[in-house]
Amino acid sequence: MTEAMQKDDINASKPKKCNEMTGAEVLLQVLVDQSVDIIFGYPGGAVLPIYDVLFKQKKIRHILTRHEQAAVHAAEAYARSTGKVGVVLVTSGPGATNTVTGLVDALMDSIPIVCISGQVFRNLIGNDAFQEADTVGITRAATKFNYLVKDTQKLAQKLHEAFYIARTGRPGPVLIDIPKDIMIEKAPYVKKSKVEPYPSYKPKVMPDENAVFKAIEAMKKAKRPLFYIGGGIINAGKKASDSFKKLVELTDFPVTSTLMGLGAFPGTDEHSLGMLGMHGTYEANMATHDCDVLIALGTRFDDRVTGNVKHFSPNSLKIHADIDPSQINKIILIDVPIIGDVAKIIELMVQFWEKEGKQSEQKKDLKNWWKQIDEWRSVECLKYNQDKAPGSIVKPQHAIHSLYKAIRKRKLDAYITTEVGQHQMWAAQYYLFDSPNRFMTSGGLGTMGYGLPAAVGTQIAHPDNLVIDVAGEASTMMNIQELATIKQYRLPVKIFILNNHYMGMVRQWQELIHGGRYSESYSESLPDFVKLAESFGIKGLRVKTIDDLDKIIDEMLDEKGSILVDIIVQQEENCFPMIPAGAAHNQMILGPSKK
Amino acid sequence: MTHHLKKKLLSNSIEEKDKYVKAVFSLIVENESGVLSRVIGLLSGRGYNIESLTVAPVNKDEKKSRINILTSGTPMVINQIKEQLSRQVPVYHVVNLCEQNSYVARELALIKVVSKGNERTEALNLADAFRAQVVDASIDSLVFELTGKTEKINAFVDLLRPLGLVELSRTGIAAIGRGCRTIY
Structure with a gap:
């Protein structure tokens, strides 16, 4: 054992020799070696040896959520808001099966997670033992990779590999299933630097310069270019966002972003057209439809973005840069594919563009393109009519817009999480993110109940920043138990509920597509959220009318501790603009104030 | 992606794009438990069809196995199958033998x-x-x-x-x- 290792030993007071460590101690030492300081979890029979070692050390802080699904969402938000790997620790059987939704959520949104699950003793596997489940079988399609450790000798290696696989290439969740007897047995410790990367796993990081050059050639000739950016830029780190800003400055091209990409490019920049897709802005969708060169960076042409693929951006040359080769030509045929780390690709684009520069001809073309975009912008697709008369009911758009304005006025560096549904889309439309890693939302899987545990994970990572869960009342109910976690760790999380007594997005589709038959979408028998918060020892406030809104937002932002604000909003408000199923981007429906 | 396939993919003729073609994938994978389930699960989970499948170790020292999969689909689907298989962590190589001259x-x-x-x-x-x-x-x-x-x-x-x-x-x-x- 080297001196450095002794210093970092999880049990520094009584340093142990490598061969004297138990499997559980090896696990904790791997976490220390991987610079993990926070894990989210829930104990149970099969992981008691690990919890026992956790109890005896101070290097790793364990955050006890009140449900294993919430532990994964908290770890996801921790990862998304910091760029680090999120770590989860759960027990066998129900502990592991409860993580499945969180794991799939992380898989769809490319979030690096290492989930460690306990398993029954090796000699009991396959015997239908108490709290036994085929965890690797169940989570195979829910993870980037998973592994059942059967050999104590391999424990350290497999755990280090898990971190490497989770954070490299296209990031994702990795689950390592550890039988309880392996945690108790003596196990050798292997340092991170001594572990060979998994031999068959070699993600392509360096892009082909010729492909980037081809892209630049097309971009130079473009008359109506458009950047379409996604979460890949955020995953590629702050430097990717920074060089992208530079690229936009150089090219003067407009930018539209997916839900996952919001914040990768400043939403308040004049080049930003906002989000595209089903609930994207009029200008973003019209530009997507009419552009002649579409430059897709770190994104995957999700169906919520493309709508009807036959009519998606029909006349454009398409450039697609992504680290995952399977995303190229999956949905939309690509003319110039570039495979590699999007940060490096953007860097190269900046380099090549600086060398060549834009032609004077293109300046004129771009001027016309921007003129066209300004015309689309003048439609003001996000405008809503809020009745300001005393006693008026708050519109949900107005609640989020007011929240945004209040936060900007105070110049706060805020982190926003959301649940899933109408409020999520309104948050994406009315809250403009200027920095990456500030918006934590369930994009691909659309997991209701994501926001509250995500706020826990975000606040743990950023204890001094403002963290707000923008929520709907139906989603909040799905992981409401996390109020206890918030209370236990005294997290100053703010919960901003837009309460319309409906599963709003379901209701909206039923109104528009199913003849107004609101089958099961009414939020019946809701709790009194203010009293509920109070019962958890959290302050609760209610906004009944427009008169209280700004005052209570201020009160919420002034509050040092956690606070839940229940805002009664207009029940039948719909989220617009909207591209109906099967329609093209230029056939979107605008809100009632535009008809 | 081969030039041949790309031409087919970008072809404007609807017949070419929508026509089902045969593919014979040969994979070299890590000989470890769960790898075969991962490969089969991927194909069934994404709705690709498997006409036949064989698997056996080909290098015991290096712990490598070979999987042969006979499948069919549109050129776009065949390309997706190849890329989806390639990105699996325990998979070393994926080749569609039908894209090679002959097999x-x-x-x-x-x-x-x-x-x-x-x-x-x-x-x-x-x-x-x-x-x-x-x-x-x-x-x-x-x-x-x-x-x-x-x-x-x-x-x-x-x-x-x-x-x-x-x-x-x-x-x-x-x-x-x-x-x-x-x-x-």
């Missing part, structure tokens, strides 16, 4: 025939013509072993059906490219 594919079948008299004689004659081996015989039963292309086995099986074929066991294809090129 050899063979399968083995064990065929049980229960018959007497003329039918039995006729079955033995056909076996002779197809170069099938008799690997088990009793007074009223025969088991033939036949190796060859899928089409040849299909033909033999069809001929034996009216002659007392009662049970059939086939391996699915093992395939390898012609010439000195390897898939790794």
Whole structure:
């Protein structure tokens, strides 16, 4: 054992020799070696040896959520808001099966997670033992990779590999299933630097310069270019966002972003057209439809973005840069594919563009393109009519817009999480993110109940920043138990509920597509959220009318501790603009104030 | 992606794009438990069809196995299958042998025939013509072993059906490219 290792030993007071460590101690030492300081979890029979070692050390802080699904969402938000790997620790059987939704959520949104699950003793596997489940079988399609450790000798290696696989290439969740007897047995410790990367796993990081050059050639000739950016830029780190800003400055091209990409490019920049897709802005969708060169960076042409693929951006040359080769030509045929780390690709684009520069001809073309975009912008697709008369009911758009304005006025560096549904889309439309890693939302899987545990994970990572869960009342109910976690760790999380007594997005589709038959979408028998918060020892406030809104937002932002604000909003408000199923981007429906 | 496939993908002709083509994928994978489930799960989970599948270790020292998958789909789907298989952590190489100039594919079948008299004689004659081996015989039963292309086995099986074929066991294809090129 080297001196450095002794210093970092999880049990520094009584340093142990490598061969004297138990499997559980090896696990904790791997976490220390991987610079993990926070894990989210829930104990149970099969992981008691690990919890026992956790109890005896101070290097790793364990955050006890009140449900294993919430532990994964908290770890996801921790990862998304910091760029680090999120770590989860759960027990066998129900502990592991409860993580499945969180794991799939992380898989769809490319979030690096290492989930460690306990398993029954090796000699009991396959015997239908108490709290036994085929965890690797169940989570195979829910993870980037998973592994059942059967050999104590391999424990350290497999755990280090898990971190490497989770954070490299296209990031994702990795689950390592550890039988309880392996945690108790003596196990050798292997340092991170001594572990060979998994031999068959070699993600392509360096892009082909010729492909980037081809892209630049097309971009130079473009008359109506458009950047379409996604979460890949955020995953590629702050430097990717920074060089992208530079690229936009150089090219003067407009930018539209997916839900996952919001914040990768400043939403308040004049080049930003906002989000595209089903609930994207009029200008973003019209530009997507009419552009002649579409430059897709770190994104995957999700169906919520493309709508009807036959009519998606029909006349454009398409450039697609992504680290995952399977995303190229999956949905939309690509003319110039570039495979590699999007940060490096953007860097190269900046380099090549600086060398060549834009032609004077293109300046004129771009001027016309921007003129066209300004015309689309003048439609003001996000405008809503809020009745300001005393006693008026708050519109949900107005609640989020007011929240945004209040936060900007105070110049706060805020982190926003959301649940899933109408409020999520309104948050994406009315809250403009200027920095990456500030918006934590369930994009691909659309997991209701994501926001509250995500706020826990975000606040743990950023204890001094403002963290707000923008929520709907139906989603909040799905992981409401996390109020206890918030209370236990005294997290100053703010919960901003837009309460319309409906599963709003379901209701909206039923109104528009199913003849107004609101089958099961009414939020019946809701709790009194203010009293509920109070019962958890959290302050609760209610906004009944427009008169209280700004005052209570201020009160919420002034509050040092956690606070839940229940805002009664207009029940039948719909989220617009909207591209109906099967329609093209230029056939979107605008809100009632535009008809 | 090969130039050939790309041309097909970008082709404007709807027929080319929507036409089902055959693909023979050969994969070299880590010989570890769960890898086969990961590969099969991926194909079924994404709605791709598997016509046949064979798997066996090919290098015990390096812990490598080879999986051969016979499938079909539109050129876009075939390309997706290849990329989705390639991105799996325990997969070393994926090659669609149909994209290579030419390859050899063979399968083995064990065929049980229960018959007497003329039918039995006729079955033995056909076996002779197809170069099938008799690997088990009793007074009223025969088991033939036949190796060859899928089409040849299909033909033999069809001929034996009216002659007392009662049970059939086939391996699915093992395939390898012609010439000195390897898939790794």
